[in-house]
Amino acid sequence: MSLTQEQIKELKSQLKGQISHLPADKKAEAEKQIESLSQEALEEMLSQQQPKKTIFRMIVDNEVESVKIDENSQAIAILELNPISKGHAIIIPKSPVKEESQLPKEAHSLSERVSKKLIENLKAKSTQVFIEKKFGEIIIDVVPIYDKPISQDSPRQKSSIEELQKIKTSINVEKIEKKREIIKKEKKQDQKPVKLKRRVP
Numbered sequence: 026m027s028l029t030q031e032q033i034k035e036l037k038s039q040l041k042g043q044i045s046h047l048p049a050d051k052k053a054e055a056e057k058q059i060e061s062l063s064q065e066a067l068e069e070m071l072s073q074q075q076p077k078k079t080i081f082r083m084i085v086d087n088e089v090e091s092v093k094i095d096e097n098s099q100a101i102a103i104l105e106l107n108p109i110s111k112g113h114a115i116i117i118p119k120s121p122v123k124e125e126s127q128l129p130k131e132a133h134s135l136s137e138r139v140s141k142k143l144i145e146n147l148k149a150k151s152t153q154v155f156i157e158k159k160f161g162e163i164i165i166d167v168v169p170i171y172d173k174p175i176s177q178d179s180p181r182q183k184s185s186i187e188e189l190q191k192i193k194t195s196i197n198v199e200k201i202e203k204k205r206e207i208i209k210k211e212k213k214q215d216q217k218p219v220k221l222k223r224r225v226p
Contacts, residue, residue, distance in 0.1 A: 028064055028071075036067050079160040081117050092189040094196050095139055099131035102139045102167075104189040107181040109168050112147045112192055114139050116165035125156055125163050136165045143169045146196050 028036070037059050044055045062070075083089040085101060094114060095102040105113040116136045122128055140152040149169035155177050156165050168175055184192075 028068055033064060033067060036071075037062065079121070079162055081160065081162050081164065082121065085117060085119055090186055092186060092193050094193050095135060095142070097131050097135050099129040100135045102135055104184075104192060105166070105181075106189070107183055109175055109179045109181055110149075110171060112143045112149065112169045112196060114143070114167045116167065118163070121161075122163040123161065125158075128156070128163055128165070132165060136167050139167050142196050143167065146198050147192075 040059045040062075041056055044052055044059075047055060078086075078088075080089060084091045084103060091106075092104040093101055094104060099120075100116050100118050102114050102116050105115050116132050116139065118129060118132050122132075136154055140154070143149050143152055147169055149171055151170045153168045153170055153175055154165060155168070156163060157177065158164075166177070
């Protein structure tokens with residue numbers, strides 16, 4: 026990030042505006058310090074004020090431990106650390122999405138694929154899908170329903186990474202159907218039994 030002379034002037038003006046409440050002598054000293062700030066110092070100050078990464082960006086960038094159960098080109102699916110029910114998954118777009126209308130269709134298709142896996146492999150009756158905004162980002166919750174109805178306000182339970190790894194294994198089980206092969210043995214009807222001559226010693 027390289028600041029133009031106009032941006033430097035504007036920044037220094039903003040900084041001076043923040044010290045207007047100081048007594049005259051302190052204010053003069055602070056203004057002198059602001060004027061002496063180099064371009065590098067101002068750029069450093071700006072970079073420190075940049076918003077910190079959200080937890081979702083850290084998960085996508087593998088900076089925070091999570092249990093990923095699926096992904097596609099635009100989104101990843103992880104298991105929720107504080108699930109409403111067993112197998113509660115979160116679909117996180119790989120690029121931050123601020124509005125629901127901006128959710129990529131791949132995020133929706135991933136939620137459908139995860140729903141199917143949860144129903145098939147965890148024996149859930151169905152799944153409830155919630156779209157919510159957390160930390161300024163839009164995510165999709167896919168929550169399995171087993172016996173009673175659920176909502177976003179349903180109680181949650183904390184899970185360990187180890188517990189979630191076991192659930193991941195159950196979710197990602199691939200069912201291999203063995204086809205029974207029926208082998209028909211054909212009887213040959215034309216052949217007559219071979220008669221052996223008795224040998225007389």
